[in-house]
Amino acid sequence: MASAITVLLDGVAAGMLLFVLSVGLSVTLGLMNVVNLAHGAFGMLGGYVCVVLLNRLGVPFPLALLAAAAAAAAMGFVLERLLYVHIYGRDHLTQVLFSIGLVFIMGAVADWLMGARTQLIQLPSWLSGRMEFAGIGLGRYRLFLIILCGFVALALHFGLVRTRFGARLRAAVDDGVVARGMGLPVGRIFSITFALGSGLAGLGGALGVEILGLDPNFPLKYMVYFLVVVAVGGANSVAGPFLAALLLGVVDVAGKYWIPEVGAFIIYTAMVVLLLARPQGLLARAK
Amino acid sequence: MSAALETRGLTRRFGAFVAVDAVSLRVEPGARHALIGPNGAGKTTFVNLLSGALAASAGQVSLLGRDVSAAPQHLRVRLGLARTFQVNQLFAELTAMQATTMALAERAGLGAIWWRPLFGMAGLRAEAQQLLDTVRLPDAARHQRTASLPYGRQRLLEIALALAMRPRVLLLDEPAAGVPPADSREVLAAVAALPRDVAVLLIEHDMDLVFRFAERITVLAFGAVLADGAPSEIARSPAVREAYLGSTEVAHG
Amino acid sequence: MILLHAIPWAGALAGYWLFPEQLPLLSAIAIAALFAVSLDLIVGYAGLVTLGQAAFFGAGAYTAGILAQQGWGEPFSGLLAAAAVAALLGLISAPLVLRAGELxxxxxxxxxxxxxxxxxNKAAAITGGADGLQGVEMWPIFGLYRFDLWGRTAYLYSLAVLFVLFMLARLLVASPFGWSLRAIRGNARRAPALGVPVKARLTAAYVIAAAYAGVAGGLLAQTTSFASLDALxxxxxxxGLLMLVLGGLGSLYGALLGAVAFTVAHHALxxxxxxxxxxxxxxxxxxxALAGQGGLLGLARAAIARLRRR
Structure with a gap:
């Protein structure tokens, strides 16, 4: 029986990771009202970039993480300009089909290039192993995740609240027509935001290789998790998705430790119940 | 005799903002009643409360003597309350004939029938043609996709669909809004030709139309009733002039 | 006009003699077509997008499969049971789906x-879990026609069920009920102002579509003597959604066309x-998605319209 505190900390680490992976979706889906089921594909890209750099080229882990984020951001930017712009404002069925299509394409490409197997990485020694902390065992990598992702969350929170870009984004999302009329470059704001969200997903994907596993099925396998974070957390703040992700991480890890026979059923049930209990979490800003 | 439509203390809040504030209004059977007020006075919210599209925060609505405050939209329609929308709410992919026939079937209580084709119901088809005659929608326009009709024609269909409900009370939300001046005569003719036994509540900006049409006027400002009376009284009311400050439109009457 | 309707069905029947080697594929097409029709009813006509129609397909498959496995292999009653279980699931879940709002x-x-x-997956004792449901044994149809190795009976049976349910669906979409669904899809604000009880109608459509999907799943289990998690x-x-948009949303023949094109392409690729x-x-x-919805049927219609104009 794992100690409750270890489970809790593992859950928090998983939740933090989930937050970084999904926060971009909470902007595209929650604020921009685009059903983007392909969000996980950016995470997958980040994961593969990290694996290749780390395993084949021997790039140091922190650099590989940065490169993963940059690659995912670049792909997000290009896809947004080329494709996503055409499905803003279209009906949900179109957005669903479009994004499922992207998932299939990227999954197939990943399969061709990297094979269907689950990828493994060798973490640097300073991140592997466990350490004792007042009698509580905690993996170094989990601790690293908590610190890094916590830092990202704080940066985002203050970035969105305090900076001019944050204010412009909120204006553009609130009323695109008015914002355009006021001379805000709404298109550019959206594409920068999209790229940022994709980049964070890429970072999350790279960080998650060790914990979530990485294979061409990654985007579909974790799609529901991302959606839950957005649905439960809402899109009004950084804190909402952050808390939702933590909750989800802890519930998921605890479930896997203590009642593995129920499996993912808990998460799906939680998703449905929470959607019904507070759909405004999802739709708070949508009219 | 009970009113065709009556509200008592009808209120709607959005957070701290009171959009409609304890409005009590009585529309007599067969009335030609206008509801006017400056922009943002709460007119459209009020219509949505009457039709049941929005739930009231407080107060009652009664229709032909029955309390319908808790009734959903479609039941109020069945009890005789129909409405048009300020901005056309039509079925872009359906033709005028299809939409009207569908609406008539619903009105006749046949809407749940699944085993007979709608267009096999000859009576409904004839009735739909008649209705489109009433609003003078040209024959050629009846079998085109609604989206391909000019706005003025769509406006006629908007009214025809409401009439298909065979209402006892009809709410007209700015029937001439958005219609180019050249086509507005058709729309106004359709409004003037409404059956006399139907009580009409007209929500309107255009004072010309209001004073030509209405036999009674209620003025709404900041969500509350500011004045209520015959058109001549309203035209003379200083409070109303105050509310429309800077505008001389009211003096038209 | 009747001739035009006869062509696809005559073609489907001709397939029985033309492709005796490919009958299992043809059965798969018929089953996919029924599934696409079920999705068309709820997505194409009623405008309610669902990402979970497979739940009803799978429920039907396991119902028919488990019935036969437990010793009741009569095909038609098996399909009825599949439809009933799926419809019941639909009836339970419809209020949840409708309550939550669009997104x-x-x-x-x-x-x-x-x-x-x-x-x-977890109830392996009943469903066989990841291994699938083994030991499904069907009785002959009407006690006469056995399900043979070449899939002859299976194809004719699937085609007949598809035909009957397709015609029923045609009746449904042409009825006042069907038109009220189009109205709800076309403008969900106006429909209730015309006296349409939107929730009740959408619930009915959801349940009917669920039953259709259940029958399709039941057919799959019966004709392949197997049910697996794939069905869910x-x-x-x-x-299913792709078949629908491929063929043309909101037209029943579009659903058929999409199912044929999709299944054949899947098989080949x-x-x-x-x-x-x-x-x-x-x-x-x-x-x-980028080109807009009209599908193959839309393209064909546009081409015919262009030819006529000449």
């Missing part, structure tokens, strides 16, 4: 579908490699 409702359908998948998977829901198929499927989805 959240979409996710509720996804969540419910995944819940059922996981439940079937998200992939199946997504495939998967033989090369499953990844190859997945790639091209993705390309087709993106292209269709």
């Amino acid at each position: 959240a409702g979409l996710m509720v359908t996804l969540g419910l579908g995944l819940m059922l998948y996981e439940a079937a 998977s998200f992939q199946r829901s997504a495939d 998967s033989e090369a490699s499953p990844v190859f198929w997945q790639f091209w499927l993705g390309i087709a989805l993106v292209a269709l």
Whole structure:
């Protein structure tokens, strides 16, 4: 029986990771009202970039993480300009089909290039192993995740609240027509935001290789998790998705430790119940 | 005799903002009643409360003597309350004939029938043609996709669909809004030709139309009733002039 | 006009003699077509997008499969049971989906579908879990026609069920009920102002579509003597949506056409490699989404209209 505190900390680490992976979706889906089921594909890209750099080229882990984020951001930017712009404002069925299509394409490409197997990485020694902390065992990598992702969350929170870009984004999302009329470059704001969200997903994907596993099925396998974070957390703040992700991480890890026979059923049930209990979490800003 | 439509203390809040504030209004059977007020006075919210599209925060609505405050939209329609929308709410992919026939079937209580084709119901088809005659929608326009009709024609269909409900009370939300001046005569003719036994509540900006049409006027400002009376009284009311400050439109009457 | 309707069905029947080697594929097409019709009713006509239609397909498959496995192999009553169980599931879940609102409702359908998948996965004692349901044994149809190795009976049986349910669906979409669904899809604000009880109608459509999907799943279990988690998977829901937009949303023949095109392409491309198929499927989805909806049937209609104008 794992100690409750270890489970809790593992859950928090998983939740933090989930937050970084999904926060971009909470902007595209929650604020921009685009059903983007392909969000996980950016995470997958980040994961593969990290694996290749780390395993084949021997790039140091922190650099590989940065490169993963940059690659995912670049792909997000290009896809947004080329494709996503055409499905803003279209009906949900179109957005669903479009994004499922992207998932299939990227999954197939990943399969061709990297094979269907689950990828493994060798973490640097300073991140592997466990350490004792007042009698509580905690993996170094989990601790690293908590610190890094916590830092990202704080940066985002203050970035969105305090900076001019944050204010412009909120204006553009609130009323695109008015914002355009006021001379805000709404298109550019959206594409920068999209790229940022994709980049964070890429970072999350790279960080998650060790914990979530990485294979061409990654985007579909974790799609529901991302959606839950957005649905439960809402899109009004950084804190909402952050808390939702933590909750989800802890519930998921605890479930896997203590009642593995129920499996993912808990998460799906939680998703449905929470959607019904507070759909405004999802739709708070949508009219 | 009970009113065709009556509200008592009808209120709607959005957070701290009171959009409609304890409005009590009585529309007599067969009335030609206008509801006017400056922009943002709460007119459209009020219509949505009457039709049941929005739930009231407080107060009652009664229709032909029955309390319908808790009734959903479609039941109020069945009890005789129909409405048009300020901005056309039509079925872009359906033709005028299809939409009207569908609406008539619903009105006749046949809407749940699944085993007979709608267009096999000859009576409904004839009735739909008649209705489109009433609003003078040209024959050629009846079998085109609604989206391909000019706005003025769509406006006629908007009214025809409401009439298909065979209402006892009809709410007209700015029937001439958005219609180019050249086509507005058709729309106004359709409004003037409404059956006399139907009580009409007209929500309107255009004072010309209001004073030509209405036999009674209620003025709404900041969500509350500011004045209520015959058109001549309203035209003379200083409070109303105050509310429309800077505008001389009211003096038209 | 009647002739025009006869052509696809005559073609489907001719397939029985023309492709005696490919009858299992033809059965798969008929089953996919019924699934696409079920999705068309709820998505194409009523305008309610769902990501979890496979839940009903799978429920039907396991119902018919388990019945036969437990010793009741009569085909038609098996299909009825499949329809009933799926419809009941639909009736239970419809209020949840409708209550949540548009975007959240979409996710509720996804969540419910995944819940059922996981439940079937974990209830291995009943469903066989990841190994699938073994030992499904069907009785002969009318006590006369055995399900043979070449899939002759299976194809004619599937085709007959598809034909009957397709005609029923045609009746349904032409009725006042069917038109009220189009009205709800066309303008959900106006429909209630015309006296349409939107929730009740959408619930009815949802339940009917669920029953259709249940029959399709039941057919699959009966004709292949097998039911597996695949029947409940998200992939199946997504495939169904693709068939629908490929053929043309909101037209029943479009659903048929889409199912034929999709299943044949799947068969042909998967033989090369499953990844190859997945790639091209993705390309087709993106292209269709960007090009707008009309599907193959829309393209054909536009072409005919152009020819007529000449």
